[in-house]
Amino acid sequence: MIGVFDSGLGGLTVVRALMESLPDYDIIYFGDTARTPYGTKSSETVIRYALQNTDFLINNGANIIVIACNTASSVATPEVTGKYDIPFFEVITPAVDHSLETTKTNNIGVIGTRATINSGVYERKIKKKRPDAKVYSKPCPLLVPLVEEGWMKKPETKMIIKKYLHPLKVSQVDTLILGCTHYPLLKEAIQSKIGKKVNIIDSALTVAGRVKTYIEANPDIDNLLTKHGKTEFYVSDITQQFKETASTILKRKIHLKQVKI
Amino acid sequence: MIGVFDSGLGGLTVVRALMESLPDYDIIYFGDTARTPYGTKSSETVIRYALQNTDFLINNGANIIVIACNTASSVATPEVTGKYDIPFFEVITPAVDHSLETTKTNNIGVIGTRATINSGVYERKIKKKRPDAKVYSKPCPLLVPLVEEGWMKKPETKMIIKKYLHPLKVSQVDTLILGCTHYPLLKEAIQSKIGKKVNIIDSALTVAGRVKTYIEANPDIDNLLTKHGKTEFYVSDITQQFKETASTILKRKIHLKQVKI
Numbered sequence: 001m002i003g004v005f006d007s008g009l010g011g012l013t014v015v016r017a018l019m020e021s022l023p024d025y026d027i028i029y030f031g032d033t034a035r036t037p038y039g040t041k042s043s044e045t046v047i048r049y050a051l052q053n054t055d056f057l058i059n060n061g062a063n064i065i066v067i068a069c070n071t072a073s074s075v076a077t078p079e080v081t082g083k084y085d086i087p088f089f090e091v092i093t094p095a096v097d098h099s100l101e102t103t104k105t106n107n108i109g110v111i112g113t114r115a116t117i118n119s120g121v122y123e124r125k126i127k128k129k130r131p132d133a134k135v136y137s138k139p140c141p142l143l144v145p146l147v148e149e150g151w152m153k154k155p156e157t158k159m160i161i162k163k164y165l166h167p168l169k170v171s172q173v174d175t176l177i178l179g180c181t182h183y184p185l186l187k188e189a190i191q192s193k194i195g196k197k198v199n200i201i202d203s204a205l206t207v208a209g210r211v212k213t214y215i216e217a218n219p220d221i222d223n224l225l226t227k228h229g230k231t232e233f234y235v236s237d238i239t240q241q242f243k244e245t246a247s248t249i250l251k252r253k254i255h256l257k258q259v260k261i
Numbered sequence: 262m263i264g265v266f267d268s269g270l271g272g273l274t275v276v277r278a279l280m281e282s283l284p285d286y287d288i289i290y291f292g293d294t295a296r297t298p299y300g301t302k303s304s305e306t307v308i309r310y311a312l313q314n315t316d317f318l319i320n321n322g323a324n325i326i327v328i329a330c331n332t333a334s335s336v337a338t339p340e341v342t343g344k345y346d347i348p349f350f351e352v353i354t355p356a357v358d359h360s361l362e363t364t365k366t367n368n369i370g371v372i373g374t375r376a377t378i379n380s381g382v383y384e385r386k387i388k389k390k391r392p393d394a395k396v397y398s399k400p401c402p403l404l405v406p407l408v409e410e411g412w413m414k415k416p417e418t419k420m421i422i423k424k425y426l427h428p429l430k431v432s433q434v435d436t437l438i439l440g441c442t443h444y445p446l447l448k449e450a451i452q453s454k455i456g457k458k459v460n461i462i463d464s465a466l467t468v469a470g471r472v473k474t475y476i477e478a479n480p481d482i483d484n485l486l487t488k489h490g491k492t493e494f495y496v497s498d499i500t501q502q503f504k505e506t507a508s509t510i511l512k513r514k515i516h517l518k519q520v521k522i
Contacts, residue, residue: 034306035296040409045295045498114502145406148301156420163417237306241375 001026001226002211003062005053008036009242010144010181011068012249014091015231017208022215024227030056034236037144039113039180043075046115050076054084056261063224066207067091070112070180074119087214087221094206095177096125102199103175106133109168112179114139122179136171140164147182148245152189161186162193169194177201185249234259262287262487263472264323266314269297270503271405271442272329273510275352276492278469283476285488291317295497298405300374300441304336307376311337312344317522319345324485327468328352331373331441335380348475348482355467356438357386363460364436367394370429373440375400383440397432401425408443409506413450422447423454430455438462446510495520
């Protein structure tokens with residue numbers, strides 16, 4: 001199966017994109033809702049959690065893993081990929097490549113959690129591939145709680161987005177990477193505040209495209225993956241609010257199963 | 262020692278109050294920053310965490326325990342107090358008693374996290390002691406992340422507080438319980454939006470008063486407590502932001518020690 005994990009429910013945007021691009025492939029999801037969010041926590045703690053999540057997915061049938069959390073992708077990718085001998089996908093590299101394809105001015109903006117932005121991973125990866133690019137990064141720590149409250153269209157949310165994006169607008173970025181899987185749910189407000197002409201890169205969509213291309217090019221891996229169009233959703237904690245958020249993101253009711261990890 | 266635990270750093274408001282009312286008493290604090298926040302999580306998960314936190318404090322010398330987290334106080338008090346034979350203090354009852362002393366109209370407002378408000382614990386305790394009281398409760402889940410970002414004085418925070426408090430203002434409460442240890446840090450904005458005449462009950466101050474009264478009345482317990490004016494601060498995760506928030510709340514630099522629990 002294709003295994004996907006996230007700090008919570010934002011990674012369901014990646015599952016949604018995978019279900020659209022690979023509708024027959026079985027997917028197993030783990031959302032660490034008992035310890036969410038990761039974006040405010042230290043690298044050491046996020047690495048420990050990422051290893052536990054990966055163990056859970058592999059023990060339950062995952063043959064490839066998508067790290068659908070920007071924070072975990074930013075700080076835990078070397079540790080996780082170093083420990084297991086299966087294909088891994090993280091959400092950073094596909095978004096970086098896509099941003100370099102679309103930018104015309106080489107002025108690229110990145111928004112994410114504090115942990116993601118502090119890691120500097122987007123800037124490093126962009127500069128490695130295009131040394132003359134200018135990268136403007138901004139941590140937006142309140143956007144995850146706003147999405148999880150369902151405040152996507154509230155005026156307060158728009159004001160906060162405007163405040164966060166102001167320095168990127170002043171820097172005249174022509175491309176903006178949404179460096180957090182929750183942010184696609186705020187895409188409309190973000191597009192309106194950053195300006196219509198700015199290309200917005202949604203890391204959920206780009207990683208799903210990358211997984212599809214990889215599977216098509218690697219029939220030996222493809223043969224390992226079951227294809228009954230099944231999806232299984234595991235979380236480390238369940239509340240009514242988590243159920244509602246999951247349904248909002250996937251645009252349909254889903255059954256969440258609780259596991260202790 | 263006096264042991265104090267919280268889901269994160271908000272409980273330091275209780276430590277601050279204890280240091281003022283009992284300056285000689287040694288205090289050991291545990292903040293579960295690796296799994297913070299509790300207020301969005303299920304009762305089952307919060308109970309599990311509360312038992313682990315209590316074990317840590319007792320194993321490290323605590324002879325009495327203050328549950329400085331409204332969410333844990335709301336959902337985990339029976340489980341925690343049932344397991345150990347030492348005195349426990351939670352933050353709900355002292356605030357309820359204080360609100361009943363100050364209200365003149367018996368119209369009492371309560372704000373807190375989603376878990377605290379959904380537990381209905383404030384309403385139950387108030388109604389048990391004064392059946393004709395009217396209790397108006399409102400979950401305010403964005404206030405904890407706003408405090409943790411240090412956005413205490415930002416206009417967006419004031420707008421969000423105004424929106425949350427609107428139904429309580431309409432209900433003409435004359436007393437408002439701050440049912441979350443983070444909220445005292447927003448007291449000024451809350452007072453301004455709810456109105457100057459409303460009495461605000463700060464659960465950090467009231468529980469510290471309760472602990473002092475108990476110790477004075479129980480010399481056998483008092484004899485067990487060491488009095489070197491020492492404070493030890495343990496957390497399950499450390500970041501720069503956590504250090505800054507801790508210093509903001511305690512109004513001085515403190516040394517946080519990381520432990521895995």
